[in-house]
Amino acid sequence: MEKRIAILPGDGVGKEVSRGAVTILQAVAELFNHKFHFTYGEIGGAAIDEFGTPLPEHTLNLCKANDAVLLGAVGGPKWDRMPGHVRPEKGLLKIRKELGLYANVRPVQYYSSISGISPLRKEVVEGVDMVVVRELTGGLYFGKPSERSVQKGEASVVDTLFYQKNEIERVIRYAFELAAMRKGKVTSVDKANVLESSRMWRETAEEVARDYPHVQLDHMLVDNAAMQLIKNPRQFDVLVTENMFGDILSDEASVLTGSLGMLPSASVSVAGPYLYEPIHGSAPDIAGMNAANPIAMILSAAMMLRLSFGLEDEAEAIENAVEQVLDAGSRTRDIALFGTPFLTTEGMVEEIKAALLDNEAILNIMSAYA
Ligand code: IPM
Ligand code: MG
Numbered sequence: 001m002e003k004r005i006a007i008l009p010g011d012g013v014g015k016e017v018s019r020g021a022v023t024i025l026q027a028v029a030e031l032f033n034h035k036f037h038f039t040y041g042e043i044g045g046a047a048i049d050e051f052g053t054p055l056p057e058h059t060l061n062l063c064k065a066n067d068a069v070l071l072g073a074v075g076g077p078k079w080d081r082m083p084g085h086v087r088p089e090k091g092l093l094k095i096r097k098e099l100g101l102y103a104n105v106r107p108v109q110y111y112s113s114i115s116g117i118s119p120l121r122k123e124v125v126e127g128v129d130m131v132v133v134r135e136l137t138g139g140l141y142f143g144k145p146s147e148r149s150v151q152k153g154e155a156s157v158v159d160t161l162f163y164q165k166n167e168i169e170r171v172i173r174y175a176f177e178l179a180a181m182r183k184g185k186v187t188s189v190d191k192a193n194v195l196e197s198s199r200m201w202r203e204t205a206e207e208v209a210r211d212y213p214h215v216q217l218d219h220m221l222v223d224n225a226a227m228q229l230i231k232n233p234r235q236f237d238v239l240v241t242e243n244m245f246g247d248i249l250s251d252e253a254s255v256l257t258g259s260l261g262m263l264p265s266a267s268v269s270v271a272g273p274y275l276y277e278p279i280h281g282s283a284p285d286i287a288g289m290n291a292a293n294p295i296a297m298i299l300s301a302a303m304m305l306r307l308s309f310g311l312e313d314e315a316e317a318i319e320n321a322v323e324q325v326l327d328a329g330s331r332t333r334d335i336a337l338f339g340t341p342f343l344t345t346e347g348m349v350e351e352i353k354a355a356l357l358d359n360e361a362i363l364n365i366m367s368a369y370a
Contacts, residue, residue: 002035003309006066006273008059008095010044011088012282013292013345014072020294020349021070021301027353028305028314039066043095044074044088044282054091060098068308069099069275070301073282088282097137101267101275102167103174104134104246105303108233108253108263113326114335117258120230128256130236131182133175134246136267138167139197141243161197163242168204174268175240176212185216185237189225189245201242222249229253250279259334261293264300266307274308276300286333290344293332295322298352321355328355 005025009018022038029036041059048054054074063069074088084090095101110128118125143160150156172188179186188205190198202219209217220228222245228235229249233256241249254260260280267275278296286292298318306315326335330351336342343351 001309001311002037003068004037004039004066005304006041006063006069007038008041008043008063008069008071009046010072010074010282011046011076012073012284012287013280014044014074014282016288016290016292016345017278017294017297018070018072020345021297023349024298024318024353024356025301027356028318031317031356032311032314034311034314043071043091045076045079047091048079048082048086048088052086054086054088055094055098060095063095063099063273063275066273068273068304069095070297070304071095071275071277072297073278073280075282076284076287093141095275096267097142099267099272099275100137100269102135102137102269103171104132104136104265104267105174105178106132106134106246106250106253106263106265106279107303108132108250108256110257111262111323111326113323113329114258114262114331116337117335118256120233120256124230125233125256128233128236129183130233130253131178131238132246132250132253133171133178133238133240134250135163135167135171135241135243136246137243138163139243161195161242161244163197163200165200165204168201169208170270172201172205172208172240173211175238176208176215179215179238180212183237184214185218187218187220187225187236187239189220189222189239189241189249191222191245192219193221197242205240225249226252230255254279259293261296261332261334262299263296264298264303266300266303268307274304276304276308290346291333292345293334294345294349295332295352298322298349317356317359318352320359321352324355324359325351 009015041062143162190201192198192202263279302315302318305311331342333342
């Protein structure tokens, strides 16, 4: 198979973890006889520095011309004082909007080998296997007006939570499709006791549910959901929610795994390339120190192989390699118990690559005997 992949490393640790993902993808290409062509583009602070805008036109065109996009992370203290429209984050929001990436899929998986690093007790997090589906191109993040003004002599501000019904429907439908292939349960999270937008969200969820008689639908208020996520996370299969709620709840959900550095994501569109990114940010405090955990990014690459290219075996090979190195005790700093040794970013990438190659060697031997 021959595929073209746009790599947007972005800022901070985004650069380091992107390099790691490319190394692993190259190994996969070699093992399974594929050709992956990587083309690099700028986004975020890196793009502001070079081109004066967080998402240059040529980066956007590059994404559209490729089969999938892998993005590292954007942002950093250097650009924190920039006005809203030239902040690095604006580049991320714009690319989501321009590529029509309406659903952000964030799987949260329990790894027994690192259960000790979750601040939650093992009995609580053991066996967690859920997916947060976050609406990604609407709601508070994009509503207009979003501006400051002076009202009756008083400094004032407004952000707008706007949705068209079809935007709500398509992301909920995506959640139902996903649940139908998993444990058959959708939890729709809203604030219907207060917000009109949430009441439309809930209504829409009910309507979509009629098309999926084998999927169970529950509604949960967002404040309760925040509590249930740490109290009884195993009750969730697919959790679907509005953009802002999803941003907050998915960071919370990462604690179940133990580290933000473990969580990949996929953003899907109706047509055009999907985008894959770790859910962690640019982590300026450890940027350039070869200390970041590359696993979220590498698992994002695995999601790309599965969802964009249909390469299920290849995706599984990566996921197995990650699990194998974790089982063997390899750690980066974020997932190492206090006072225990840990690897650099590159060190972890090399271990995962070695495990990948090793698995393949075993597979070959097995097939030779079959
Ligand atoms: C995320 C991040 C982004 C978001 C930021 C960097 C704009 O937190 O992908 O979750 O809020 O969507
Ligand atoms: Mg976030």
